[in-house]
Amino acid sequence: MNNISTTFTANDLLLMLQGAGVTFLLTIVSGIGGTVLGFLIGWGRSLRAPWLYYPLGAYIEIMRAVPLIIQFVLMNSFMAILGYAINPFLSGIISLTLYIAAYVAEVVRAGIDAVPHPMVRAARGLGLGYIQAFRLVVVPLGLKTVLPAWTGLMLGLMKDTSLIAVLGASPPELLRSSQIIITRIQEPLAVLTGAGAFYFIMCWLITLAVRRYEQRPLLQSLGR
Amino acid sequence: MIKIEEVRKSFGNLEVLKGIDLTVDKGEVVCLIGGSGSGKSTLLMCINALESIQSGRIEVDGIDVHAPSTDKNKLRRKLGIVFQQFNAFPHLTARENVALAPRHVLGLPKSETNQLAEHYLAHVGLGDKLDAYPTQLSGGQQQRLAIARALAMKPDYMLLDEVTSALDPELVGEVLDTLRLLAREGMTMIAVTHEIPFAREVADRVAFFHDGVIHEIGPARDLISSPQRTRTRDFLGKIL
Ligand SMILES: Nc1ncnc2c1ncn2[C@@H]1O[C@H](COP(=O)(O)OP(=O)(O)O)[C@@H](O)[C@H]1O
Ligand SMILES: [Mg+2]
Numbered sequence: 355m356n357n358i359s360t361t362f363t364a365n366d367l368l369l370m371l372q373g374a375g376v377t378f379l380l381t382i383v384s385g386i387g388g389t390v391l392g393f394l395i396g397w398g399r400s401l402r403a404p405w406l407y408y409p410l411g412a413y414i415e416i417m418r419a420v421p422l423i424i425q426f427v428l429m430n431s432f433m434a435i436l437g438y439a440i441n442p443f444l445s446g447i448i449s450l451t452l453y454i455a456a457y458v459a460e461v462v463r464a465g466i467d468a469v470p471h472p473m474v475r476a477a478r479g480l481g482l483g484y485i486q487a488f489r490l491v492v493v494p495l496g497l498k499t500v501l502p503a504w505t506g507l508m509l510g511l512m513k514d515t516s517l518i519a520v521l522g523a524s525p526p527e528l529l530r531s532s533q534i535i536i537t538r539i540q541e542p543l544a545v546l547t548g549a550g551a552f553y554f555i556m557c558w559l560i561t562l563a564v565r566r567y568e569q570r571p572l573l574q575s576l577g578r
Numbered sequence: 579m580i581k582i583e584e585v586r587k588s589f590g591n592l593e594v595l596k597g598i599d600l601t602v603d604k605g606e607v608v609c610l611i612g613g614s615g616s617g618k619s620t621l622l623m624c625i626n627a628l629e630s631i632q633s634g635r636i637e638v639d640g641i642d643v644h645a646p647s648t649d650k651n652k653l654r655r656k657l658g659i660v661f662q663q664f665n666a667f668p669h670l671t672a673r674e675n676v677a678l679a680p681r682h683v684l685g686l687p688k689s690e691t692n693q694l695a696e697h698y699l700a701h702v703g704l705g706d707k708l709d710a711y712p713t714q715l716s717g718g719q720q721q722r723l724a725i726a727r728a729l730a731m732k733p734d735y736m737l738l739d740e741v742t743s744a745l746d747p748e749l750v751g752e753v754l755d756t757l758r759l760l761a762r763e764g765m766t767m768i769a770v771t772h773e774i775p776f777a778r779e780v781a782d783r784v785a786f787f788h789d790g791v792i793h794e795i796g797p798a799r800d801l802i803s804s805p806q807r808t809r810t811r812d813f814l815g816k817i818l
Contacts, residue, residue, distance in 0.1 A: 475628055476665035476724070480679035481654040481731060490682060494669045 358538065362545070366535045373531030374552045380443075380515040380527060381556070384450035385508050391451060392458025399459065400466040410459070417456035423517045425449045430521055442521035450518075454511050461503045465496030505564045509557050528552055579603055580625060580735060580768070585634035587617075587624055594620045596790035597634070602768055604734075607761050609777035609798065610770045612787030613813060618770040621787075622737045625768070626657040639734070655683065658728030662740040664720035666712035666727075672699055673708045676727045683731065691730075698726040702756050718749030722756050729760075736760065738769040774818055778802045786810045 395413070398406050417425070429449040433440050469492045477487035516529035526534065532549040536542045580602040587595035594617045602608050610618045623629040625636055627643050627650040636643040638656060667675050676695035680686045686694070699705055702722040704715075712720050721741055728736060738757065742750045754776050760767065761780045771777055777784050778798050785795040786805070794801060794810045805811045 470663075472661060472663050473665050473667070475623075476659075476661060477667075479626060479628060479654060479657075479659040479661075480727065481651050481683040482679060483651050486682050490678060491667055495667075498669075 360539050362535070362539060362541070366539075369526075369531045369535065370528065370548060370552065372525055373528035373549075374556065376525055376527040377512060377515050377529075377553075378556055380447060380450065380518065381508065381512040381560075384447050384454060384515075385511055387447070387451035388454035388511070389458050389504070391455035393462050395455060395459035396462025396466065399463050414456040414459055417453050422449070422453055422514055423520055425453055426517060426520055442518070442523040446515075446518040446521055446523055450511065450515065453514075454507060457507050457510075458504065461500050461507065462496075464503070465500035466492060468499040469495045501564060501568060505561060508560055512556060512560070513553065579637075579639060580766075581635075581637040582621075582625070583635045583637075585621070585624060585636060586632045587620055587629065588632055594790055595624070595631070598790075598792060600785065600792060600795070602735075602766065604766055605764050606783070607765075607767045607769065607781045609781040609784045610768065610787055611772065611774070611777065611784060611813070611817075612793075616787040617790045618787050619739050622659065622739050622768065622770060625737060626654050626659055628659075651683070655731050656734045657737055658731060658733035658735070659737040660721070660724045660728055660739065660741050662743045664712070664717065664724050664744070666715070666720045666723050668712050671709050671711055672704060672715070672723050672726075675712070675723055676730045679727070679731050694730045695726075698730045699723070701729070701759075702726045703752070716749060717745045718752045721745065721753050725753075725756055725760075734766065736765055736767045736769075738767060738771070740770050740772065742771070742773060772817060774802060774814065786813065788813075 395410050399410050401407075426446060426449045429452075430442060430445045433445050433448075473491060473495065474487055477491045478484075482490065515527055518527060519530040519533075525531075528549055532545050536545045539545070580600075582598055582600040585595055585598040586593065596617075598617075598621060600608070610621070612618055620629060624631050625638070625643065627648075631644050638653065641648060641653060643650075643653060666672075667678070670678065673692060673695045676698055677688075677691035680691040680694050681688065696705070696708060699708060702725055704719060704722055704726065707715060707719060707723075712723065715723065721744075725741070741757070742753050745753060750773070754773065757767070757769070757776075758780060769777075769781070781798040783795060784798045784801045785792045786801065786807075786809070787793065788809050794805060794807045796806075801810070802814065805814055
């Protein structure tokens with residue numbers, strides 16, 4: 355027993371740093387994937403074609419209703435059944451992406467709907483094609499509405515990544531790393547405070563990045 | 579020439595245009611007047627294919643507007659349209675608003691589209707507002723910006739839908755002056771308006787819309803000073 359330290363060691367700090375890195379990576383990868391997929395779903399719904407609108411709506415409802423932890427386990431088993439006994443990280447990232455995409459889709463649709471139709475009509479009236487009007491008018495105007503809600507989703511996603519622990523993914527992400535340390539040194543308060551600080555710093559980095567983006571002249575002009 | 583023949587248009591079960599016939603020659607100014615909901619705006623949007631039609635035919639310079647084979651985006655280059663709501667793109671400066679379509683529709687280089695923008699903004703009296711954002715402009719200035727934006731595509735026709743209706747009374751004059759300027763330059767225009775004195779002064783012909791048909795049409799002065807039909811007389815009596 356004497357080779358197991360009961361105090362917080364430098365290795366523990368490294369473990370937590372590594373956990374923070376895993377959490378951050380999971381967030382970035384599934385955040386980007388989920389945003390791209392969610393954008394497509396939200397755009398598809400904004401077209402309001404029944405054959406697309408309702409199936410996509412069902413997808414969104416299901417993903418939002420079923421607890422993420424169940425989705426993780428189901429996705430992992432599903433992959434195994436398909437014969438892809440894959441890395442729990444990959445299956446976790448797929449789950450997170452599919453999950454967050456459902457939320458992003460609703461935000462995107464709200465952003466598109468927030469652009470007044472007459473504005474789009476004016477763009478089309480100038481001879482801009484559908485895609486041009488979307489890219490040059492709808493997206494920049496909708497972005498303004500969407501950014502705060504989207505940022506909130508990404509911060510939520512970061513905290514949700516901790517649920518990947520059910521798959522026993524290794525190396526562990528931040529919360530799991532903290533639990534490993536707590537089990538050994540029995541100092542939950544200190545360790546969790548430290549983990550909380552790590553989460554806070556990462557959230558703050560994401561918020562900062564979005565805020566810098568919002569400072570771009572394009573978005574500034576909308577705030578006038 | 580714009581040739582409208584027997585055009586019918588419905589929104590669901592609601593028939594909004596019930597057989598419209600109207601021919602507008604090059605250089606002509608035609609004003610459309612009539613009560614709210616009589617189909618004036620709908621007709622303008624059918625002319626540049628922003629709305630589809632159920633039957634009939636609209637031709638612009640011999641092009642069948644609603645034929646499936648017609649390139650609608652290309653057709654719209656011929657037809658500038660300005661709406662009641664100004665619809666200036668709020669994320670773009672005045673210059674960028676005007677340069678947008680020449681850049682992305684015509685594919686002109688930036689140097690050229692900037693020149694175009696400056697030219698047309700000066701033309702409508704906004705030469706000193708090139709870098710202003712729409713929210714920094716008054717309603718009248720935003721509407722003139724919308725007119726400059728349409729003109730920069732060098733359209734052969736202008737469709738104007740109550741372009742002064744959303745303006746404070748003291749700002750109406752400056753926009754009407756801009757339209758007078760266009761008329762003097764020989765621009766072909768179809769203008770929905772409630773400014774009867776303006777219609778009388780600038781239009782060659784005035785058409786009175788009622789319930790989805792052109793109830794009466796004639797030379798501006800005649801129709802306004804001596805309307806032949808009771809409904810036209812009632813409408814003008816109420817509005818003047
Ligand atoms: N997109 C639309 N969907 C359903 N009804 C419409 C639509 N646009 C216009 N209408 C209806 O068509 C009729 C004519 O409208 P409009 O052409 O705007 O009249 P006006 O410009 O003469 O006031 C009105 O009853 C209006 O409610
Ligand atoms: Mg109208």
